[in-house]
Amino acid sequence: MPARFLEKAVFSEKAIRDFDSLALENFAFQYEKNPVYQAFCKALNRTPAHVRQLTDIPFIPISFFKNHKVTSFSGKAAHVFTSSGTIGSVPSRHYVFKMQLYERSFLNAFRMFYGGPKEYCVLALLPGYLERSGSSLVYMARRLMEESHHKLGGFFLNDLSGLKKNLQILEEKEDKVLLLGVSFALLDMAEQYPGALKNTIVMETGGMKGRRRELVREELHDILRNAFKVPAIHSEYGMTELFSQAYSKGEGLFECPPWMKVLIRDPNDPLSFSANPGSGGINMIDLANIYSCSFIATQDLGRLHAGGQFEVLGRFDHSDTRGCNLMVE
Secondary structure, three states: OOHHHHHHHHOOHHHHHOHHHHHHHHHHHHHHHOHHHHHHHHHOOOOOOOOOOHHHOOOEEOOHHHHOOOOOOOOOOOEEEEOOOOOOOOOOEEEEOOHHHHHHHHHHHHHHHHOOHHHOEEEEEOOOOOOOOOOHHHHHHHHHHHHHOOOOOEEOOOOHHHHHHHHHHHHHHOOOEEEEEOHHHHHHHHHHOOOOOOOEEEEEOOOOOOOOOOOOHHHHHHHHHHHHOOOOOEEEEOOOOOOOOEEEOOOOOEEOOOOEEEEEEEOOEEEEEOOOOOEEEEEEEEOOOOOOOOEEEEEEEEEEOHHHOEEEEEEOOOOOOOOOOOOOO
16 A cells, blocks of 8 residues: 555554554555565565464564664655664664654544543643653644643743742633653652642653652552642653654553553563553554554554553663653552
8 A cells, every 4th residue: 555545544444443454454565565574574484475463464663763773765864753762772764754743643633532632731841851852742732732822831841930820820721731740850840839730730751860769650650649649650661762652541550542542561572462462661652653654663662442442561671761751650
């Protein structure tokens, strides 16, 4: 299937009605157009002639984005997203052919789970991301702010007092608010400026980044929930290597948009899947990744639940600390 038809199909009813078929079409396209992915598939003897169902498709290790140019297009990239990583580590690079595709993915998913951005004042507390270039999370947050058109929205790098002031004004006006923050910064806010947020969704993106002691998700959410007097803490699961995001509205259970799907691989055999999986490695299918690779074996451990929801349990031993990582258990 030509790329333009894949682009059209990703966000259509076809993704809901026939996800597996669309994934196989994506695989065939990327096998043909992506030299790195093709070489990986050939090494595993998983060519289109051998791939008949979803679980036959090879998932490249996410580390390939650090050491290879994983692209399904030729020519110059319109943009390059880079991961935060840790000091001295090699960042991942996601070469973007069409920024419009990324925007369609995160805006469609946000509207699906939360409604239009115009319904919210978007406040972002993203130190570490905002201090560097190339963050896909910062790009997404900025576009949500632009779509919101709220004059009090914006980034608050280290200005917790300014953030508190805006939150108080918005609470008095009873405006709906989305507070998107990295975990350690939200904890700083909870300690220094606690207070009831009746009209605010508090959404953590994960990531202690060595700034604080790692907390299990339940402990982190309890602290934030008690400080801000909210019924639940929401979460975003995203990464540099993916165009799409999964969201949790509480209890650490994530839900994907229709063009995104999680498979759980056997932790002892990266090429095998269980029909009734317990915990294992998270393999992510993101059909919006048309021009890079849609099939990625992450370094996260997870568990799949009924209805396609999933939870993140931690990370594989010796894996790099990811800026957008979630709490370990």
